Amino acid sequence: MFEKLLRILNEIDADYADVRYEIKKSVAISFNGKELTQIGSNSTDGYVVRVLKEGGMSSVVFTKEDDANKAVRSAVENARLIAKNIEKPVRLAKVKAVEDTFIPTIKEDPRKISMPEKLELVRKYNDIPLGYEKIVTTAITYGEVIREKYFLSTEGARIREDLVTTRLSGTITSKDGTLTQNVTVMAGGSNGFSSIRNQEKNFEERTAIALDLLKAKPFEGGVHNCILSPLLAGVFTHEAFGHLSEADIIENLPAMREKMKIGCKLGSDVLSIMDNAPLKDQLGFYRYDDEGVEVRPIQLMKSGVLTGRLHSRRTSAEFGEPVSGHCVAEDYRYPPIIRMGTIFIEPKEHRLEELLNMLGDGLYILDTKGGETAGENFTFGAQHGYVVKGGKVGEMVRDVNISGNLYKTLLDIVGVGNDLIFSQIGGCGKGQLNIRSCFGAPHILVKNLVIGGV
Amino acid sequence: MEKLLQMAKRFCDKAEVYSHGIKYNKVSFENAKLHDIESAFQSGISLRIIKNGKLGFAYTKNLMNRQELLQNALASLEGEVEANYDFPLTKKLLQLDTYDPSLENLSSSKMVEECVRVCDLLESKTNGEIFLISFTPITEIRIINSEGTDVSIKHGEYEVVGGAVYPGSASAIIRSLESKKFEKLPNDMVNEIIELYNTSSKVVEPKGGKMKVMFMPNSMITLNWRILNGTSSKSVYEKTSPVAQKCEEKIFDEKITISDDPLNDKYPGARTFDDEGVVCQPLTIVENGILKSFYYDLNYGNKLNAKSTGHGYRTLIGFGATDEIAQKPGPALTHMRMKPGNKSFSQLVKSIDRGIIIEGALGPHSGNIPNGDYSVGVNPGLYVENGEIIGRIKDAMVAGNVYETLKHVVDVGDTLHPSFMGAWVPAILCDHVSVATKH
Numbered sequence: 001m002f003e004k005l006l007r008i009l010n011e012i013d014a015d016y017a018d019v020r021y022e023i024k025k026s027v028a029i030s031f032n033g034k035e036l037t038q039i040g041s042n043s044t045d046g047y048v049v050r051v052l053k054e055g056g057m058s059s060v061v062f063t064k065e066d067d068a069n070k071a072v073r074s075a076v077e078n079a080r081l082i083a084k085n086i087e088k089p090v091r092l093a094k095v096k097a098v099e100d101t102f103i104p105t106i107k108e109d110p111r112k113i114s115m116p117e118k119l120e121l122v123r124k125y126n127d128i129p130l131g132y133e134k135i136v137t138t139a140i141t142y143g144e145v146i147r148e149k150y151f152l153s154t155e156g157a158r159i160r161e162d163l164v165t166t167r168l169s170g171t172i173t174s175k176d177g178t179l180t181q182n183v184t185v186m187a188g189g190s191n192g193f194s195s196i197r198n199q200e201k202n203f204e205e206r207t208a209i210a211l212d213l214l215k216a217k218p219f220e221g222g223v224h225n226c227i228l229s230p231l232l233a234g235v236f237t238h239e240a241f242g243h244l245s246e247a248d249i250i251e252n253l254p255a256m257r258e259k260m261k262i263g264c265k266l267g268s269d270v271l272s273i274m275d276n277a278p279l280k281d282q283l284g285f286y287r288y289d290d291e292g293v294e295v296r297p298i299q300l301m302k303s304g305v306l307t308g309r310l311h312s313r314r315t316s317a318e319f320g321e322p323v324s325g326h327c328v329a330e331d332y333r334y335p336p337i338i339r340m341g342t343i344f345i346e347p348k349e350h351r352l353e354e355l356l357n358m359l360g361d362g363l364y365i366l367d368t369k370g371g372e373t374a375g376e377n378f379t380f381g382a383q384h385g386y387v388v389k390g391g392k393v394g395e396m397v398r399d400v401n402i403s404g405n406l407y408k409t410l411l412d413i414v415g416v417g418n419d420l421i422f423s424q425i426g427g428c429g430k431g432q433l434n435i436r437s438c439f440g441a442p443h444i445l446v447k448n449l450v451i452g453g454v
Numbered sequence: 455m456e457k458l459l460q461m462a463k464r465f466c467d468k469a470e471v472y473s474h475g476i477k478y479n480k481v482s483f484e485n486a487k488l489h490d491i492e493s494a495f496q497s498g499i500s501l502r503i504i505k506n507g508k509l510g511f512a513y514t515k516n517l518m519n520r521q522e523l524l525q526n527a528l529a530s531l532e533g534e535v536e537a538n539y540d541f542p543l544t545k546k547l548l549q550l551d552t553y554d555p556s557l558e559n560l561s562s563s564k565m566v567e568e569c570v571r572v573c574d575l576l577e578s579k580t581n582g583e584i585f586l587i588s589f590t591p592i593t594e595i596r597i598i599n600s601e602g603t604d605v606s607i608k609h610g611e612y613e614v615v616g617g618a619v620y621p622g623s624a625s626a627i628i629r630s631l632e633s634k635k636f637e638k639l640p641n642d643m644v645n646e647i648i649e650l651y652n653t654s655s656k657v658v659e660p661k662g663g664k665m666k667v668m669f670m671p672n673s674m675i676t677l678n679w680r681i682l683n684g685t686s687s688k689s690v691y692e693k694t695s696p697v698a699q700k701c702e703e704k705i706f707d708e709k710i711t712i713s714d715d716p717l718n719d720k721y722p723g724a725r726t727f728d729d730e731g732v733v734c735q736p737l738t739i740v741e742n743g744i745l746k747s748f749y750y751d752l753n754y755g756n757k758l759n760a761k762s763t764g765h766g767y768r769t770l771i772g773f774g775a776t777d778e779i780a781q782k783p784g785p786a787l788t789h790m791r792m793k794p795g796n797k798s799f800s801q802l803v804k805s806i807d808r809g810i811i812i813e814g815a816l817g818p819h820s821g822n823i824p825n826g827d828y829s830v831g832v833n834p835g836l837y838v839e840n841g842e843i844i845g846r847i848k849d850a851m852v853a854g855n856v857y858e859t860l861k862h863v864v865d866v867g868d869t870l871h872p873s874f875m876g877a878w879v880p881a882i883l884c885d886h887v888s889v890a891t892k893h
Contacts, residue, residue, distance in 0.1 A: 039533030375624025
């Protein structure tokens with residue numbers, strides 16, 4: 001394969017070029033309620049070429065080898081056009097040209113497990129919620145994505161890496177009269193099929209929550225002090241803070257860039273945040289990004305002070321900050337963009353009971369229903385919550401959606417727990433999908449969150 | 455494709471081959487400067503087969519090995535996914551004007567030139583940070599099946615989306631153009647960005663509570679997503695639609711009329727057949743507030759003893775869906791139109807005593823969508839008092855239930871604008887909507 005890629009690279013008249021070819025093997029098994037709606041395995045492939053010419057950088061994606069010349073011509077022309085239209089030429093930070101093959105060791109290779117066995121396991125999990133009368137439907141999918149990547153650059157990088165992702169995810173829907181409620185259920189990781197095993201308890205617990213939600217009260221909107229569960233705190237970290245740590249997001253937003261200067265005190269003293277993609281056994285794990293740069297742990301915030309940022313080679317040069325290895329693509333259909341790997345709030349000393357006592361009156365909110373961010377503003381939904389009075393967890397409430405301002409909220413984090421948990425499935429949609437986007441946190445106590453209610 | 459279909463027919467009762475190709479140039483400007491140009495030449499093939507009422511499905515990008523693709527489809531038959539429907543025989547189709555050859559020759563440099571013009575205008579009249587994306591997807595779809603159907607369509611689209619970001623945020627006043635060929639961004643649109651940006655640049659901190667809320671085309675996805683979910687045959691079949699039993703009943707205010715209009719080639723992306731080869735036709739979903747119909751694909755039509763309404767699409771709606779060929783068709787309303795009213799935007803604003811114009815919504819995909827609940831951050835929200843925009847608010851959430859909110863429609867705007875998911879909608883002003891703020 002590398003010979004073929006080398007032929008493509010050799011045809012490119014540019015100052016720098018790289019080519020990435022990928023074979024993507026996918027397995028999907030889906031149930032909607034009792035019905036199996038999808039099963040199968042598939043293989044797709046394609047090429048991404050990036051060129052830097054006269055200070056302009058452009059990329060092209062193509063499917064057919066026969067289109068290589070046409071595609072490369074288009075990328076070179078576009079790069080020259082960019083060069084003519086910009087004042088400051090694009091530069092790429094210098095990196096070591098890596099030659100390596102990295103095939104991770106995993107616990108239970110999903111490729112070695114038969115489709116009938118996978119199907120039976122998913123069916124078994126799916127049957128758990130469906131055994132309850134008020135569960136009207138489920139949407140449960142087992143997905144497996146294996147990216148076999150080949151990367152070659154004109155600087156001499158030559159990298160072969162595999163990324164194996166397994167995921168079990170979906171929703172359980174309960175209904176009583178006209179009231180419909182749903183909860184998500186998830187398991188998976190970068191570590192093979194073992195992460196899909198033994199999920200019975202998980203499905204039982206999620207089903208119980210879906211049923212309890214039918215009796216829960218909707219929550220009145222307003223401003224409340226809240227304890228966020230680890231997964232919810234993780235979503236907050238990813239959505240509100242993490243995206244602004246991606247240099248390409250703020251690169252051309254001058255006012256935001258000014259606010260996010262390294263050394264600025266943005267968070268409370270108890271808050272330290274890290275991105276550690278090399279952390280083994282977590283969903284966000286990889287060794288080389290899609291620019292051929294080895295990823296390294298980045299301390300993003302230490303005791304409230306901004307200390308680092310996630311970079312591509314381009315933004316690293318632009319910001320004059322070290323490369324981090326965070327330029328990652330969804331697959332062969334996209335050029336890479338800056339992505340978080342495994343981002344998390346570092347744990348502190350508090351147990352949950354202590355945080356509840358510190359909270360006194362407020363809300364304890366759990367689990368994520370997805371979130372979104374736009375610069376300093378963020379929003380995300382909690383699947384459910386509990387009213388807390390005098391440090392005691394009380395009745396369940398539903399439809400808790402939170403909105404806030406990043407800068408105020410970072411300062412309003414007043415307590416950090418000792419129970420760090422990482423997410424097992426990802427799905428960040430920053431233009432492309434990142435199924436290995438991993439986040440984590442312990443329980444955290446936050447003051448003054450705006451809750452939307454219904 | 456033909457060869458693959460012939461091979462498939464040897465092993466099963468019914469077969470369908472779907473091909474999808476796309477090429478594009480995408481020019482992006484950040485902070486009013488050229489940032490990137492991307493291009494693409496991509497294609498793929500998807501195979502559906504039916505044998506003894508069971509479905510097989512497989513796809514690939516490079517059709518290097520037909521046998522392997524067929525084997526993958528045959529292997530997936532063993533899962534026994536039910537498929538008790540037939541592929542259609544579609545012959546005579548209307549001729550629509552969906553592709554302008556001039557788009558093929560539209561150069562990146564002309565796209566850049568137009569972006570420079572617009573950026574300069576916006577930059578000179580606002581203090582916002584200007585971004586602009588210009589995108590020219592040309593797509594080709596062809597479907598052949600064992601019934602003898604062989605249909606194809608080519609689409610060309612010129613899209614521009616951009617606006618002015620309030621410095622220090624990533625919140626912006628954004629407008630978009632969707633056209634079948636290159637055209638300059640109309641002055642009206644540029645001026646609207648400038649005016650709205652400038653009138654809302656001051657941050658205000660009003661009290662929350664129930665008030666009037668205007669959903670703009672950019673934030674209508676909040677309501678549309680829930681309407682599309684509730685009126686989908688899939689939700690009816692799964693018993694998750696709150697309006698499943700309400701056909702011919704009034705579910706919204708009488709000012710609300712929603713239809714699907716795939717054949718209207720005034721808009722880009724018009725279709726004569728869906729992604730299953732079924733003939734497209736206009737369909738009324740809600741008429742004067744009364745629920746008239748659900749929309750069906752072949753599969754859910756069959757399950758509910760109804761015919762496909764021509765709404766089987768390999769839609770990219772939904773989280774995780776990123777490649778047409780990898781998606782099985784499912785019910786989707788891809789050409790949604792809401793009937794415009796007779797009030798201009800400024801007349802609508804004048805009729806607000808106290809309220810918020812939601813220019814963009816944060817988190818429309820979150821929350822209890824089947825139930826119709828929504829709870830979105832305003833991004834941005836323009837605050838109006840006594841008929842005047844007096845600033846924008848931050849850190850506010852607007853929440854409600856679509857089946858409640860659309861019962862309190864004050865008025866509907868007179869112009870359709872592109873919204874997400876192929877919809878064209880007017881601005882809709884509603885009353886008694888709950889707004890939570892920090893004050």
